[in-house]
Amino acid sequence: MDLERFKVHGEPLIYGAMISIALATIGIIVGLTYFKKWGYLWREWLTTVDHKRIGVMYILAALLMLFRGGIDAMMMRLQTAAPEMKFLDAQHYNEVFTTHGLIMILFMAMPFIIGLMNVIIPLQIGARDVAFPRLNAVSFWLFFFGAMLLNISFVIGGSPDAGWSAYFPLASLEFSPTVGNNYYSLALQISGIGTLITGVNFIVTILKMRAPGMTLMKMPMFTWSVLITNIIIVFAFPVLTVALALMMFDRLFGSQFFTMANGGMDMLWANLFWVWGHPEVYIVILPAFGIYSEIIATFSKKNLYGYTSMVFSMLIISLLSFLVWTHHFYTMGQGVMVNSFFSITTMAIAVPTGVKIFNWLFTLRKGRITFNTPMLYTLAFIPIFTIGGVTGVMLAMASADYQYHNTMFLVAHFHYVLIPGAVFAVIAGFHYWFPKVFGFRLNDRLGRHAFWWIAISFNVTFFPLFFLGLMGMTRRTYTYSAETGYGPLNMLSFAGAIGLSIGFLLLVYNIYWSTRYMPKDKTGDPWDGRTLEWATGSPIPAYNFAVVPNVKTRDAFWSAKQDNIPLFEEKITKIHMPSNTGKPFILGVIFFFFGFSLVFSLWIPAILSGIGILIVMATMSFDRDHGFYIPAEEVIATEKKLRGETV
Amino acid sequence: MKIDASKPLEYATEENSNKIFGFWVFLGAEIPLFATLFTVYFIMVNRYASGPSGREIFEIGPVLIETFLLLSSSFTIGLAIHAMRHGYKKAMMVFMAITLLMGLGFIGIEIDEFFTYIHEGATLQTSGFLSSLFVLLGTHGAHVSFGFLWGVAIMIQLWRQGINPATANKAFIFSLFWHFLDVVWIFIFSFVYLKGLM
Amino acid sequence: MMKQLFPIRHVIGYIASLILSAAALVVIYMDLSTTVDLVILSITAIIQASLQLFVFMHIGEDADSKKELYINIAYALFVGLVTLFGTLYIFIWGWYA
Numbered sequence: 025m026d027l028e029r030f031k032v033h034g035e036p037l038i039y040g041a042m043i044s045i046a047l048a049t050i051g052i053i054v055g056l057t058y059f060k061k062w063g064y065l066w067r068e069w070l071t072t073v074d075h076k077r078i079g080v081m082y083i084l085a086a087l088l089m090l091f092r093g094g095i096d097a098m099m100m101r102l103q104t105a106a107p108e109m110k111f112l113d114a115q116h117y118n119e120v121f122t123t124h125g126l127i128m129i130l131f132m133a134m135p136f137i138i139g140l141m142n143v144i145i146p147l148q149i150g151a152r153d154v155a156f157p158r159l160n161a162v163s164f165w166l167f168f169f170g171a172m173l174l175n176i177s178f179v180i181g182g183s184p185d186a187g188w189s190a191y192f193p194l195a196s197l198e199f200s201p202t203v204g205n206n207y208y209s210l211a212l213q214i215s216g217i218g219t220l221i222t223g224v225n226f227i228v229t230i231l232k233m234r235a236p237g238m239t240l241m242k243m244p245m246f247t248w249s250v251l252i253t254n255i256i257i258v259f260a261f262p263v264l265t266v267a268l269a270l271m272m273f274d275r276l277f278g279s280q281f282f283t284m285a286n287g288g289m290d291m292l293w294a295n296l297f298w299v300w301g302h303p304e305v306y307i308v309i310l311p312a313f314g315i316y317s318e319i320i321a322t323f324s325k326k327n328l329y330g331y332t333s334m335v336f337s338m339l340i341i342s343l344l345s346f347l348v349w350t351h352h353f354y355t356m357g358q359g360v361m362v363n364s365f366f367s368i369t370t371m372a373i374a375v376p377t378g379v380k381i382f383n384w385l386f387t388l389r390k391g392r393i394t395f396n397t398p399m400l401y402t403l404a405f406i407p408i409f410t411i412g413g414v415t416g417v418m419l420a421m422a423s424a425d426y427q428y429h430n431t432m433f434l435v436a437h438f439h440y441v442l443i444p445g446a447v448f449a450v451i452a453g454f455h456y457w458f459p460k461v462f463g464f465r466l467n468d469r470l471g472r473h474a475f476w477w478i479a480i481s482f483n484v485t486f487f488p489l490f491f492l493g494l495m496g497m498t499r500r501t502y503t504y505s506a507e508t509g510y511g512p513l514n515m516l517s518f519a520g521a522i523g524l525s526i527g528f529l530l531l532v533y534n535i536y537w538s539t540r541y542m543p544k545d546k547t548g549d550p551w552d553g554r555t556l557e558w559a560t561g562s563p564i565p566a567y568n569f570a571v572v573p574n575v576k577t578r579d580a581f582w583s584a585k586q587d588n589i590p591l592f593e594e595k596i597t598k599i600h601m602p603s604n605t606g607k608p609f610i611l612g613v614i615f616f617f618f619g620f621s622l623v624f625s626l627w628i629p630a631i632l633s634g635i636g637i638l639i640v641m642a643t644m645s646f647d648r649d650h651g652f653y654i655p656a657e658e659v660i661a662t663e664k665k666l667r668g669e670t671v
Numbered sequence: 672m673k674i675d676a677s678k679p680l681e682y683a684t685e686e687n688s689n690k691i692f693g694f695w696v697f698l699g700a701e702i703p704l705f706a707t708l709f710t711v712y713f714i715m716v717n718r719y720a721s722g723p724s725g726r727e728i729f730e731i732g733p734v735l736i737e738t739f740l741l742l743s744s745s746f747t748i749g750l751a752i753h754a755m756r757h758g759y760k761k762a763m764m765v766f767m768a769i770t771l772l773m774g775l776g777f778i779g780i781e782i783d784e785f786f787t788y789i790h791e792g793a794t795l796q797t798s799g800f801l802s803s804l805f806v807l808l809g810t811h812g813a814h815v816s817f818g819f820l821w822g823v824a825i826m827i828q829l830w831r832q833g834i835n836p837a838t839a840n841k842a843f844i845f846s847l848f849w850h851f852l853d854v855v856w857i858f859i860f861s862f863v864y865l866k867g868l869m
Numbered sequence: 870m871m872k873q874l875f876p877i878r879h880v881i882g883y884i885a886s887l888i889l890s891a892a893a894l895v896v897i898y899m900d901l902s903t904t905v906d907l908v909i910l911s912i913t914a915i916i917q918a919s920l921q922l923f924v925f926m927h928i929g930e931d932a933d934s935k936k937e938l939y940i941n942i943a944y945a946l947f948v949g950l951v952t953l954f955g956t957l958y959i960f961i962w963g964w965y966a
Contacts, residue, residue: 706949
């Protein structure tokens with residue numbers, strides 16, 4: 025067996041990473057043993073089926089991945105800060121930008137959003153859990169082990185290096201003979217299955233488990249955005265599943281899907297990837313819009329303006345998102361009529377988004393605005409995202425796009441929609457809902473400091489890239505000569521990137537500082553909130569609501585407080601809860617080995633793990649554990665402790 | 672567990688109804704999955720390079736048998752659920768067993784078909800057309816195979832526990848899966864084999 | 870829910886499906902134009918698929934979820950057909966002249 029394939033050579037940085045990973049792993053194992061926390065870890069976290077715990081794990085993973093992706097970004101900005109820098113050679117630069125994209129979109133933004141969905145949605149709809157708690161745990165562990173598989177590539181075998189979009193023929197076996205892109209196809213496939221399951225889970229949860237009286241048009245806007253997002257997930261992810269499988273067949277089994285001879289069609293990969301890829305960016309942005317709707321309404325102390333049009337705009341966006349994908353490859357050879365059709369649909373999709381921006385502005389108008397950290401991110405989002413949006417309309421025009429395509433102009437555009445759009449939203453959501461989960465707020469002064477560093481540095485980092493693109497600088501290039509004149513703007517961008525790092529470090533410091541010094545909030549409603557999640561205690565009891573609320577209006581909690589409409593009218597009875605189970609975690613571990621075996625074409629371990637997967641699925645089928653009951657007395661006692669009175 | 676006696680057992684609890692609904696959503700996801708495989712096939716149908724085309728390798732005989740087997744098994748699983756709703760456990764088990772056996776027969780013929788093609792020099796690696804043919808048929812066949820194992824697991828549970836809300840729910844969901852596989856086969860039959868031999 | 874014992878709807882559905890499958894064979898045994906062939910295949914396949922969906926899978930039998938299930942299938946078909954016809958348009962019918 026050729027052991028050379030497993031090793032990654034040369035770079036001191038990579039050796040450094042290997043040593044850090046080994047040390048961190050040893051540190052974790054030693055720490056858990058010393059503090060005798062293995063039992064705790066297994067019982068409370070690895071086997072949990074509680075949506076709140078699962079959500080916290082997703083967000084923790086996302087924060088760790090944010091830092092890994094951020095380090096990738098710093099390395100890229102450093103390498104391109106001046107002409108002919110020798111920090112990263114071309115191969116490693118390729119691996120870094122590929123990993124940066126994969127991690128930020130699939131292993132940072134998606135889990136952060138899915139984590140927030142997990143924690144908040146059942147609470148917002150007045151439910152006690154998601155529809156399928158055990159499958160929810162399966163989703164998390166599949167995501168986690170898919171992410172681990174990708175992360176391990178850096179030190180075992182080599183990372184994927186053909187871009188996050190892995191175009192063929194570059195990503196084919198012929199041009200990428202090392203295992204890097206095998207990791208791509210398998211890690212994404214495993215995580216993708218988890219995401220698809222989440223899609224089914226949340227659609228059923230939102231459609232079938234709302235509290236009595238909460239009709240669809242009385243749901244919070246975040247819930248609406250999550251429903252529509254999960255609908256897109258369910259119908260878009262299968263296309264990725266097929267594309268990745270075909271990639272795996274080409275690279276592992278010699279099929280001719282995306283080859284350049286024998287009837288293969290390399291461009292078909294790009295087509296299938298973007299049929300999924302475009303809906304994917306709407307999957308990332310729609311929940312962000314939902315978060316912004318919640319924050320704006322709460323901190324303007326006003327109803328969200330134009331509720332119905334907000335819902336309809338998201339429905340239209342979801343349908344149109346499947347009709348625009350070719351704008352990612354206008355220059356690839358299809359005819360003028362095709363490009364024209366997709367130009368029109370792409371420009372059309374900007375319209376419903378514009379409707380939302382106006383609705384947010386009208387919500388702010390004449391509101392009593394609180395300028396705290398979540399609100400600052402939201403207010404910054406509106407103008408900065410708009411820049412991203414209008415540059416998107418520029419790119420939408422196919423003929424003009426021949427000039428912009430694959431230049432830094434494109435890179436600037438998508439960072440201008442992704443960062444103010446999705447990243448600011450998850451940071452704002454994190455600050456907004458943090459006290460609900462942990463029982464204390466993050467410090468607002470530190471939060472605002474971090475915000476200003478991040479918001480200003482973001483523009484310093486990315487605005488120059490528009491000009492670099494128009495000057496002709498191509499994306500994904502590891503260096504350039506001094507004669508091109510790209511140097512000064514790249515150096516400016518690098519300065520901005522340093523500012524971004526400072527901002528994110530402040531954010532993390534805030535978490536540490538607040539954990540130590542911020543006072544506990546016992547009310548469960550630190551912001552005078554409008555929606556049902558604020559009607560529970562903090563920290564939230566396992567069963568969420570002692571009594572299922574009876575909803576009569578939109579912003580049900582606000583109406584209950586303002587107009588004295590009672591929410592909780594039933595008596596407390598025993599509550600049914602699902603049991604913890606270790607099977608989802610074990611399934612994740614086996615999937616990891618299955619993926620790893622296929623990456624290295626180790627057929628026997630692959631077959632054995634495949635059988636292992638089927639066995640675990642069978643044990644889940646034969647599982648007759650139907651949960652347990654929390655007796656009414658215990659519920660009453662918990663509520664007394666949390667609130668000081670019975671409901 | 673509150674049971675709604677006005678509904679069939681498989682729908683009768685909230686959890687049961689949710690599971691059936693969730694499975695329909697999953698089937699909704701399988702539609703784009705197979706649509707994508709069909710898309711790849713149609714793009715590549717004439718890209719047979721130096722290898723054989725569909726016309727040269729398809730044989731209508733085995734295809735008709737496969738179609739008859741799958742269609743009939745769809746009928747028998749329907750009869751099994753019908754028996755289940757009337758409470759006839761033994762009839763249900765018999766119909767399910769026939770369904771699974773016909774499914775096994777289908778897989779046997781398909782495996783034989785694949786080996787015949789390979790023997791004739793038409794492999795996964797020969798051309799874009801053959802790659803897409805094998806993966807489309809193979810994905811469907813893998814679903815049928817998985818369904819066979821799933822069906823066996825359910826039959827074991829039915830044998831041990833009889834018809835109760837949990838087993839009725841699983842059997843009904845399985846039947847949805849099985850019917851769906853026949854729907855996919857109808858399109859394979861029509862647009863891969865018949866169109867290829869037109 | 871009808872509680873009649875003899876599964877008449879299933880039997881009719883099954884026989885109809887057999888007939889439709891046999892009818893589709895006409896495209897290989899008769900010499901018709903490609904367009905007519907494709908129309909015949911499409912119609913027989915769609916009717917059979919509908920029989921499966923409505924008669925065998927009872928998609929409409931639970932009033933509480935009927936509407937959502939129809940929307941589910943409609944959305945799924947929308948995505949599937951857009952992927953299929955969009956891709957054919959890009960690569961074949963709309964490829965540069």
